Amino acid sequence: MSTDSRPVRVGILGMGTVGQGTVRVLLRNAEEITRRVGRDLRVVHAAVRSPQRLQGLDxxxxxxxxxxxxxxxxxxDVLVEVMGGTGLARELILAAxxxxxxxxxxxxxLLAEHGNEIFAAAQRRGVMVAFEAAVAGAIPIIKAIREGLAGNRIHWxxxxxxxxSNYILTQMFREGWSFAEALAKAQELGYAEADPALDVDGGDAAHKITLMASIAFGIPVxxxxxxxxxxxxxxGEDVHYAAELGYRIKLLGIARRRDDGVELRVHPTLIPxxxxxxxxxxxxxxxxxxSDAAGQSLYYGRGAGGDPTASAVVADLVDVARTMTADPSNRVPHLAFQADALSPLPLLPMAEVESAYYLRIQAENRAGVLAQLxxxxxxxxxxxxxxVQRERPGAASVPIVLLLHRCREGDLEQAIARIEALPVVTAAVLRLRVESLDEG
Amino acid sequence: MSTDSRPVRVGILGMGTVGQGTVRVLLRNAEEITRRVGRDLRVVHAAVRSPQRLQGLDxxxxxxxxxxxxxxxxxxDVLVEVMGGTGLARELILAAxxxxxxxxxxxxxLLAEHGNEIFAAAQRRGVMVAFEAAVAGAIPIIKAIREGLAGNRIHWxxxxxxxxSNYILTQMFREGWSFAEALAKAQELGYAEADPALDVDGGDAAHKITLMASIAFGIPVxxxxxxxxxxxxxxGEDVHYAAELGYRIKLLGIARRRDDGVELRVHPTLIPxxxxxxxxxxxxxxxxxxSDAAGQSLYYGRGAGGDPTASAVVADLVDVARTMTADPSNRVPHLAFQADALSPLPLLPMAEVESAYYLRIQAENRAGVLAQLxxxxxxxxxxxxxxVQRERPGAASVPIVLLLHRCREGDLEQAIARIEALPVVTAAVLRLRVESLDEG
Structure with missing residues (x-):
C-alpha cells in the first residue's frame, strides 16, 4: 500500500487492564487499523510480572x-509503557x-513529575514520546489542544x-449520599481503588491538568x-446549598493563562x-x-478503563507509525511548542489566583451577624x-452561605481569618471556589 | 528552530468572513503559531472580488x-479556498x-459532491487536501475521527x-415560537441567510455528515x-409532545455502519x-x-463564524506545514483510510433503515380508533x-401521538399507508424518527 509497508513492531511493558486492552484492540481491529495506516501494528514482545495473566488472551x-x-x-520499534510508577518506569523509558x-x-x-527530563532526552535522540492515554482516557484531548487548536491563543x-471523583460527586448530588457512602459504592463498582487517595485527593487530576497546561501554553511541566x-x-449540605444557588459541584482541574503567569489548580468547584x-x-x-479564535470547545468521553485507554494508546501508535520516518523537526513537538520556544511564564501562587467564592459560615443565631460579615x-x-440563610428558630447557631464576586484569593484569606476570629462565628469557615465558565 | 525554517507561503481564495478571519488569526497569533510550528505561516497572496473589503485589515x-x-x-505553497461554490472553486482547486x-x-x-475526484487528483500528485473547516467549524472533528479514533471500529x-437549524429548534422549544417566527429571529441575528434553504432543509448538514461518514467508515464520498x-x-405541537415524552427534537446528521451497508441520513430526530x-x-x-474501544465520545464547539472557522483553517495549515516535506505515503490519508483500501460498503435506501419512531395521527374523536391503529x-x-392522547370533549378530531419501538422503515411506511387509508383518520400521518443514542 505505502512505500514502507513493513510492520511496526510494538513492545509492551505491563499487561494489566490497559496493556491487555491494547493487545485486544490491536488484534480485534487489525484489518481496519492496517487499512488506515498502510502497515501492520504488531505486538512482538510483552513484559508481564505474572504470565498467567495472559491466559485467555491470544x-x-x-x-x-x-x-x-x-x-x-x-x-x-515502539515501546508502550503501561506498567505505571515513577521509578523503574522512568529508567526503562529513558533507556528505550x-x-x-x-x-x-x-x-x-511519571510525565507530570519527570516530563521535562524525558521530553528533553527524546528531543536529543530524535524520538517521539506520545501520551494521549495519560490524560482523559479515550478523549483525544492532547491531539485537540496540541493540533486542533494550534492556531489559537488558549485562555484557559x-x-x-x-x-x-466525578462518580462520587454525581451520587452525592443525585442520591443525597455522604462522601463516605458514595466512595464505598464506587469501590464496590470498581470505579475506585482500595486506596482511593490519588483519585479523591486530587493528585491524579493534578497530574493531568499539569500536562495539559504545558501543551496549551507552551510552558515546562x-x-x-x-x-x-x-x-x-x-x-452533603454544600452540594445542596450549591444546587439552591443554581450550581453543581465538580472536581475541576483548571489552567488559566494571565499576563503575569499561569494559574494551575485542582479543587472542588461550583459551576453553573x-x-x-x-x-x-x-x-x-x-x-x-x-481560546481566542475557536471560542469554547468541549471534549467528552470515557476517562478510564481498558478499552477506552487502549483507544488512546493505539491512536498514538498510529501517529508514531506515520511519522517515524519523518524528519524529527517536522513532527508535532512533545509539548506542542518547539522545545527551544517554551515560555518562562511562572505558575502563580494561590494568593494571586482570582476566583469567585462560596463561603459557609457557622454563626450564632442572633441579629447583627450578617452586618459584621x-x-x-x-x-x-x-x-x-x-x-442563603435559613430560619432555624431555637437553634444556637446557624449556617450562613454567601456567594462572593471575583476577588484575589489572598484578600479573601485575610478576610476569612478576620471572620473566624469573630466571637459570633462558631466554627472554621468552609470556602469553595466558583467558576462561571463564561467565554473569554 | 527546525531544520527547514523557511516560511510557509499561503494564498487565499475569497476574503469573506472566513478568509478575513483566517488572515486576522494568522496575524494576531503569528508569534504563538511560529513557536508551535517552528516556521512562519505567511499569507502572500489573496484573491478578492471587491478589494475594498480588505479595508481595515492590515x-x-x-x-x-x-x-x-x-x-x-x-x-x-498552500492554497486556502474559502470562496465557496462548486463550479469555479472545483476548477481552481484541481489546477492548484x-x-x-x-x-x-x-x-x-464541493467536497461532498466532487470529493472523490479531488482526493484522487491530490493522491496522484502527492499533495494534501485538508478540510477540517468544512465540518463543524472550530471543532477538530475531522482530526478526532481520522486520528483520535484511529484504533477504533466506529459504529455510528x-x-x-x-x-x-439548532438555533431555530432551541427557540421553538424554549420560547414556544413557530418555525417561521424562529427563522425570522435567526435572520435578524445573522444566524440565518436571507435564503435559508441550505440550512433549514438539511443540505448543509448532509454535506457534513457525508464527509464524516467517509472518514469514519473508509467509504467513498x-x-x-x-x-x-x-x-x-x-x-410547535410536536416539540411539546416530544418534551412530554422525555425527548428533545434536534436536526441530526446520522451515519451508521451495519454489516450490510451504511445508513446516511439527515432529519429532525427525537433524542432523550x-x-x-x-x-x-x-x-x-x-x-x-x-466506537468499539473508546465507547461514546462527544465533540462540541462553535460551528460557524469567521474566527471559529479560521481556527480550523489554521490548524490545517499547521498540519500541512508539518508534513509537506514528508513522504506522502506517511501522511494521514485524505479519507482516513489508504486510498486503495476504501470499502465498497453500500449506502442503504431509507426503506432498509432501522429506527424507533414518533407518529402523530389526527383521527376522529370516537371509541375504537386506537384499536384499529x-x-x-x-x-x-x-x-x-x-x-399520548388528550381528552378534548366535543372536538371532532383529536391527535394521537405514538412512540414506536425500533422497526424497519419500509415496514412502517406500509403501515402508515394503511393507517392513512382508514376512514377515521382525517389527515396525513406525521412521522419523526427517534434515536436513543445508547452506547453500542
Missing part, C-alpha cells in the same frame, strides 16, 4: 517477566529513548478529569507548583448548573477549552452576590 | 481580483493540485452540525445517496432529553461518536412503546 508475541528484556529487544525507540505511555504521574482549560485540593471534606460541563456525570470525563468583606473590597 | 500580501492569479502564483500546491478548504458542498456518528429532510414542516447532545443549544454544534401496526410486527 497473545501473538514473546513474553518476558523482565521488562528490560523488552527495552533491550532490537526487534521493538537512548536506544532510539519511540515511546507511547499512559503514565501521567477546565476539566472533569477524574472519573472516580511543573507539577510541584500545581495547587491540589480533593473532595474528601465536601459535605445549566453549563454543559455540569451535565457530565458518573465516570465520564470532559475538558472545556476557551459584610463589614469585614467590604474592607477587602469583596462584594456579596447572593446569600 | 493585509500583508499581494491582492488580486482574479483567483487564477493566486492559483498560478509560484510563490504560493495539478501544479503541486497543497489545499486547505472549508468548502463542504450523530451530529448537530447546522447551527442555524457519496452525497447523492444521503437522505435529507429539514425542519421546515416541524410544528437527559442526553448530553440534547443540551447543545443555539448556534453550537456537537458530534457524538460511538394497534391492529395495523401489529400486522407489521411494530410495537407501541408509549402513547
Amino acid at each position: 497473545f501473538p508475541g514473546r513474553v518476558s517477566v523482565d521488562p528490560w528484556a523488552v527495552v533491550r529487544d532490537s526487534e521493538v 529513548i537512548d536506544s532510539g525507540k519511540h515511546v507511547v505511555t499512559a503514565n501521567k504521574a 482549560l477546565a476539566g472533569i478529569i477524574n472519573g472516580t 511543573d507539577f510541584a507548583h500545581c495547587h491540589v485540593e480533593g473532595i474528601r471534606s465536601l459535605q 448548573q445549566d453549563h454543559l460541563l455540569a451535565h457530565v456525570e458518573g465516570p465520564f470525563n470532559a475538558v472545556l477549552a476557551d 459584610a463589614t469585614i468583606l467590604a474592607e477587602y473590597q469583596i462584594s456579596i452576590e447572593a446569600l | 493585509f500583508p500580501g499581494r491582492v488580486s481580483v482574479d483567483p487564477w492569479a493566486v492559483v498560478r502564483d509560484s510563490e504560493v 493540485i495539478d501544479s503541486g500546491k497543497h489545499v486547505v478548504t472549508a468548502n463542504k458542498a 456518528l450523530a451530529g448537530i452540525i447546522n447551527g442555524t 457519496d452525497f447523492a445517496h444521503c437522505h435529507v429532510e429539514g425542519i421546515r414542516s416541524l410544528q 432529553q437527559d442526553h448530553l447532545l440534547a443540551h447543545v443549544e443555539g448556534p453550537f454544534n456537537a458530534v457524538l461518536a460511538d 394497534a391492529t395495523i401496526l401489529a400486522e407489521y410486527q411494530i410495537s407501541i412503546e408509549a402513547l
